[in-house]
Amino acid sequence: xxxxxxxxxxxxxxxxxxxxxxxxxxxxNMAADGQLPGxxxxxxxxxxxxxxxxxxxxxxxxxxxxxxxxxxxxVLDDAAPLEPFTEWATAAKSGxxxxxxxxxxxxxxxxADMPGVVWGPSAVGVDLGRHSSRFGRPVxxxxxxxxxxxxxxxxxxxxxxxxxxxxxxxxxAHGYLLSQFLSPLVNRRTDAWGGSLENRSRMLLDVVRAVxxxxxxxxxxxxxxxxxxxxxxGFDADDARQVIAMLExxxxxxxxxxxxxxxxxxxxxxPADARTRTREAYFLDLAKDLVKTSPLPxxxxxxxxxxxxxxxxxAGGVALVGMGTxxxxxxxxxxxxxxxxxxxxxxxxxxxxxxxxxxxAGMAQVRHQMRRIARGSDPRPGTHPARALIAEQLQxxxxxxxxxxxxxxxxxxxxxxxxx
Numbered sequence: 001x002x003x004x005x006x007x008x009x010x011x012x013x014x015x016x017x018x019x020x021x022x023x024x025x026x027x028x029n030m031a032a033d034g035q036l037p038g039x040x041x042x043x044x045x046x047x048x049x050x051x052x053x054x055x056x057x058x059x060x061x062x063x064x065x066x067x068x069x070x071x072x073x074x075v076l077d078d079a080a081p082l083e084p085f086t087e088w089a090t091a092a093k094s095g096x097x098x099x100x101x102x103x104x105x106x107x108x109x110x111x112a113d114m115p116g117v118v119w120g121p122s123a124v125g126v127d128l129g130r131h132s133s134r135f136g137r138p139v140x141x142x143x144x145x146x147x148x149x150x151x152x153x154x155x156x157x158x159x160x161x162x163x164x165x166x167x168x169x170x171x172x173a174h175g176y177l178l179s180q181f182l183s184p185l186v187n188r189r190t191d192a193w194g195g196s197l198e199n200r201s202r203m204l205l206d207v208v209r210a211v212x213x214x215x216x217x218x219x220x221x222x223x224x225x226x227x228x229x230x231x232x233x234g235f236d237a238d239d240a241r242q243v244i245a246m247l248e249x250x251x252x253x254x255x256x257x258x259x260x261x262x263x264x265x266x267x268x269x270x271p272a273d274a275r276t277r278t279r280e281a282y283f284l285d286l287a288k289d290l291v292k293t294s295p296l297p298x299x300x301x302x303x304x305x306x307x308x309x310x311x312x313x314x315a316g317g318v319a320l321v322g323m324g325t326x327x328x329x330x331x332x333x334x335x336x337x338x339x340x341x342x343x344x345x346x347x348x349x350x351x352x353x354x355x356x357x358x359x360x361a362g363m364a365q366v367r368h369q370m371r372r373i374a375r376g377s378d379p380r381p382g383t384h385p386a387r388a389l390i391a392e393q394l395q396x397x398x399x400x401x402x403x404x405x406x407x408x409x410x411x412x413x414x415x416x417x418x419x420x
Contacts, residue, residue, distance in 0.1 A: 004314045005307070005321070006338060009054070011253040011297070015167060015220040017098055019054035020314060021334045024256070024301040024322035025102040025169065025224070027069060027363075028059040028370055029392075029399070034406060035065065035075040037088040040374035045088065047373050048327060049095030052334030055320070056092050060104035060171055061160075063152040065410045066116035069106045069176075072399035076101070076156045079410065082163050089164035100167035100220060101160040103153055103211075107177030108138035108186070113400065115407055119145060121180050121187040121194065121203075128356045146193065146203055149177070154210035157221075167220025170207055173258045178204045179226060182243070185234045201243055205250065212251040222254040222299075223247055227286040237286050241293055248295040256299040256322060257290065259283050284313060291317035305346065307337045328369040329379050350385045361385035364392040 009017045032038025048056055062068050062075045076085060092099035108120035111134060118136035126135040141149070157168045172178035180186040181203045187194050193202050204223070212221055227240050244255050287300045300313050301322030310321040326333055330343040347365050352358040368388040369379040 017054040029072040036084040042091040044374040045092040051332035071403040085163035098166040104171035105177040154214040157211040158214040169222040224256040288316040364388040
């Protein structure tokens with residue numbers, strides 16, 4: 001059956017993708033010793049590479065060793081050894097598709113028990129009601145810290161290219177640092193980085209300029225952007241439209257649209273704003289509207305599990321279909337679609353009324369499937385969400401001990417300009 005899903009796509013950098021199906025970024029929380037990709041991550045990406053996607057985008061790789069979304073996060077900075085990343089890129093391309101590294105700084109979305117720094121555009125903490133104490137209290141970044149962080153993104157991108165990745169995706173969604181600068185709810189600065197949308201976009205645009213300058217013209221550069229924050233008074237679809245237009249002259253290949261943050265986890269189908277419906281392709285209506293004016297190809301991610309939904313997304317003018325959870329449950333789903341089959345399996349639903357806890361449990365379920373794949377087992381979608389969440393908490397405690405032991409040496413190595 002002929003389908004646009006399996007047609008190639010050429011991007012402005014010259015990058016060519018074999019089809020329109022993308023494994024979107026999911027935080028794996030599988031770093032080996034030294035916050036490096038290890039045996040499990042390589043095995044996971046080999047399995048995905050064999051499943052038929054045109055592009056794999058890694059889970060977020062941290063640009064700053066002192067600022068991680070979780071203690072088992074992967075770090076690629078100027079002190080990290082490159083060989084493990086070269087092996088990761090090779091594993092991810094073993095099926096013939098492309099691989100991009102998602103690069104990120106968490107800003108204020110850092111757990112309170114983590115060492116290191118908690119930064120934000122302003123000293124505005126994460127508001128999760130009774131769960132707010134789980135996160136550290138941020139301090140407003142100085143201009144020097146902003147400029148240093150821009151440089152960190154460029155360094156990570158350049159090293160990703162050296163390791164053999166085909167591109168990078170700058171993470172400016174889901175309430176992480178660059179998304180925080182974009183949000184008028186979080187960014188209350190009165191200097192050159194605050195106030196107007198032009199000012200709030202400044203850090204993202206500077207990061208993209210620095211990344212584009214640090215890599216070769218044929219290396220793909222994408223941006224992940226919220227179609228909206230799904231919080232009243234936050235970054236909205238009109239803001240997204242304007243930011244996409246700002247990105248076009250900077251050599252960006254693609255913008256991936258998602259939505260939400262830790263405070264409003266719309267990316268998992270649980271927005272704080274109840275006006276938003278929860279269904280497959282959560283952000284399709286917004287994406288179809290943004291496509292009308294976008295000068296760049298758009299990719300849509302969020303809740304896509306069925307082929308007919310993916311076809312509907314493409315029919316709406318979106319260039320690429322991104323899937324996360326669906327590929328954690330069925331890693332060969334693109335090949336199944338090509339053969340006229342569907343997944344037939346979905347994760348056990350999380351019906352808890354506490355949205356923040358339900359979102360955490362849902363993500364734990366997904367990572368449980370990824371760990372099973374990495375160990376050579378098949379996914380087990382029926383795992384109870386409470387069991388997955390408890391198991392992840394135990395793993396995170398072990399990872400936190402390793403990270404706390406590693407970080408002082410990494411700081412010293414970075415200061416001395418040598419590998420950690």
